[in-house]
Amino acid sequence: MSNARLLCVVLVACLVPALMPAVVSAQVAPPDGARGTVELGIAQEWFHRELEPQPYHDTRWSITSVVFTYNVSDRIGIGVQGGLANFESDDFAGSTFNRFSVGAMGSARVLQLGDWGVGVTARYLDTFDFDTSETSLHKRVRSIAASVELMRGFAVKRLPVGVRLGAVYTNDLVETFAWGSDDALASTSGGALGAMAGGKVRVFPAVSLFGYVNYVEYVQGGVGVAIHAGSGGL
């Protein structure tokens, strides 16, 4: 199945208003708010994986992206993610990369007992680093992640806080196209299980701060800030 078709399937699956209950969470930002809630923010995420075969001494990368999430119902959330960057890396001297990131995510709160809840989330993220230098050392990373989380909401000094803790599954595929070749050197982490923890706090009526940490072979994580809007918009 091609990337575009897989992305469409994930998005369409997320768009189905679903008969099962849920809420927006995604890997990036935890659930927060009722039906119609929108969050629009910037996230910085760090990845560190062990690949086989190992194309580089150490495989770390980070992305900065815009994240849009929407609560389709009180318990179902969907979101999209995208970004663009231009950068150079000490690990690839002489290369200048244009980075594209495109992703989709969804989540469902399958159980709610008072302030406690159990949710599931999934995300597909595709990142392509286009090398504009002579070496044309293009790279692509396709990340699939899913998690099962125990969530709790409470207030600290009247600020709404959400925390989550759970198990996460990730599967990363890294492709390297040396000299602009069509044939990629493909490396994968394979499927790996780990643990995750995350949190979000609303610091102003319309501003949320969020972050998460995963431990899958190594520590990885992300932080971000978002505009928070209820069902009536801003």
Add this chain to the structure above:
Amino acid sequence: MSARRVFVVVLLASFAALCRVVPVRGQVIGPLLSRGTVAMGLQEQWTHRTLEDSYRTTDWEEHDLSVVVRWGATEFATLSLQGMTGSGPWQSDHEDIQASYQVGVGLQATVWRADDIVITFGGQLDYKMRRYDADTGNPPVLAWTASVELLGQLDTMWLGAPVALWGGPVLSWIVADYERLPGFQNPQRYTEQSASGGVVGITVVAWRHVDVSGHLLWVENPQPRVSILYRF
């Protein structure tokens, strides 16, 4: 200006400033959405531009399928996001596309409103990458497009369904960098031959949620776009 409106303006300005750090870009033109409305779906757009560098001109014809998200952030502003990755017949007529990526953002704001008529000013930025199979000899392309438009929008009803008719003048700039093939040639930059044009479009919302839209953008050449979105 009320305190609430100042707050919203500051928030949107902050987001725009952040977007300068992460320069996402997009090209979704459409009617203004009511406050709080979110619409998601697919858009197919055909591009036909006449590009030139110092020595020659060339035609760029292609079509893209992208995922579109639109949000009526306030009663007077609508934000659009756009993105896609992959390759296939829905992405382009070119069967030799190896990889294709696109990201974009647009913002549309009310300038004037009276009853069923709204005048809006919009701007979009879009960035895309195309990579072709190496054995075709076609160089990869990195291209950005920037557009601004002043749209008149008439909201009416047809067979019980809300209909928006909209259109106006457009300025659309494009910069296409044909990247080097390894060891073969240097990158070449092409830009548009003409940036001015216009757009007319119609949007019908069927069954309260199904947003079907079509418009014809005419800048250098006719470039139609169709979309189907779900309005939550």
